[in-house]
Amino acid sequence: MSNLELSQTKQTRFHLSLDMHPLEMLYLILENIGLTxxxxGLYxxxxxxxxxxxxxxxxxxxGSAFSYHGTGYELFVGYLKVFIFYICFSLVVQAxxxxISPQAAIIPTVAVILLFIFYLLPAIIKGAIxxxxxxxSWLSNHFDFKVANSNWFWTWAKGIVLMPLTLYLYYPAFEFHFTRLTINGLRYKNExxxxxxxxxxxxRMFFKNILFTLLTCGLYLPWATVNKQQFIWAHTSLREIKFNYTMTGYQSLKIHLLYLFALPISLGLAYxxxxxxGLENKLKAIHLNGEIDLFAIAQENSSTTTNGASSEKSTTPSIFEAASRLSDTN
Structure with a gap:
């Protein structure tokens, strides 16, 4: 690490940026589409x-880049497991x-649906994260996610049961508890x-957004989305670092309109x-303020944490990532 990078990392203000070349991305996408x-589809x-x-x-x-270390083989194995699970489920129902009888098929079908809702779906979400x-990773150190399974599944099951019983008035509480559980589980090194x-x-924030969205026949939705993101970022911290999100509803609306109109007009080539x-504006809107030496955090006990992360990450079931991709629209 150079002295310049060291001095940059010791700043009390941090900034996220994007160094992306659209033509390179377009070539990558076209290559991926062709090979797929x-x-x-196997590619x-x-x-x-x-x-x-x-x-x-x-x-x-x-100025320091993030890195992604997932491999296509891991994802392929995950997709294969999802496919095998689907085949087994179909065979059980058909058999x-x-x-026996068509009526008897209701029992395994309902059992599998309940298993999916109360166990597999939260497990897929947690495993994908x-x-x-x-x-x-950032500066050669991997991130991590640590949440007790008991807390994760209990929060999920309680929300699934209480939302219909309360005519979905419990939904904001479910989203609040799940957001807190997720953010509190995020780790970088020992932080x-x-x-x-x-x-x-x-x-209060949630129902204000609902009210204004209804009063404006949905036109307030970009502002409502930004309001929720601003609330979450403003109440998130990392040691002495406080976060701030300065995206505006107007900027969010422009991004959505670009996706809505520019992509169809260009037949997807403008993607x-x-x-x-969109990414550039979102990253510029995220501000990290506070006195903390990120470089020192990244370097302390580096070999121990890196080895631990390497051994830990190999045990994470890739089925979760593959299953999560089934509903990924990006």
């Missing part, structure tokens, strides 16, 4: 891993219907992020430029 078509996991590596390497914190963080906000303030514009 030629291999009848898709490798295409996703390649795209993720490129995007992460374009993001800078005080029950054929050899863990997978992505452990395969992401932990904290989300400190009151449920009352979250409810790298639209993606860069």
């Amino acid at each position: 078509i030629l291999t009848l 898709y996991p490798w295409a996703y891993a390649k795209k993720s590596r490129y995007l992460w390497n374009c993001i800078r914190l005080n 029950t219907t054929h050899f 863990t997978f992505r963080l452990r395969r992401s 932990q992020l904290y989300f400190q906000a009151s449920l009352r303030d979250f409810y 790298p430029w639209v993606l860069k514009y």
Whole structure:
């Protein structure tokens, strides 16, 4: 690490930036599409891993790039496990219907649906977050995600049960508790992020957004989205670092309109430029303020943590990442 990088890392203000070249991204996308078509879709996991590596390497914190270490093989194995699970489920339902009765097929179907809602879905979400963080790094140190399974599954199950019973008035509380659990589980080295906000303030922000969105027939939605993001960032901290999010509703609206109109008009070819514009504005809107030596944090006990991260990350089931990609729209 050079003296220049060291002095930059010891600043009391930190900035995120994007060093992305749309033409390179376009070439990468076209190459991925071509190889995916030629291999009848089998190349898709490798295409996703390649795209993720490129995007992460374009993001800078005080000039130092992030890195993504996930491989296409890991994702391929994950997709394969999801496919096998789906085949097994279909065979059980069909066998029950054929050899017993159509009515009897309801029992395994309901059982699998409940298993998916109360166990597999939260496990997939937690596993996907863990997978992505452990395969992401900054200054050669991997991120991590540590949340007790009991807290994770209890928060999820309680929300799933209480939301319909309260006519979804519990939804803001569910989102609040899940957001706090997720942010508090984020790690970089031995440092932990904290989300400190009151449920009352979250409810106030949530219903204000709902009210204005309804009164404006949905036109307020970009501002509502930004308001929630600003609330979450403003109540998140990392040791002495406080976060601030300065994106405006108007900027958010412009990004959404670009995706809505520029992509269809250009037949998708404008995607790298639209993606860069959106990411650049979002990264510039994130401000980290506080006195902390990030370089020292990155260097302390480096060998121990790196070895630990390497051994830990190898045990993370890639099925979670693959399953999460089924609903990923990016």
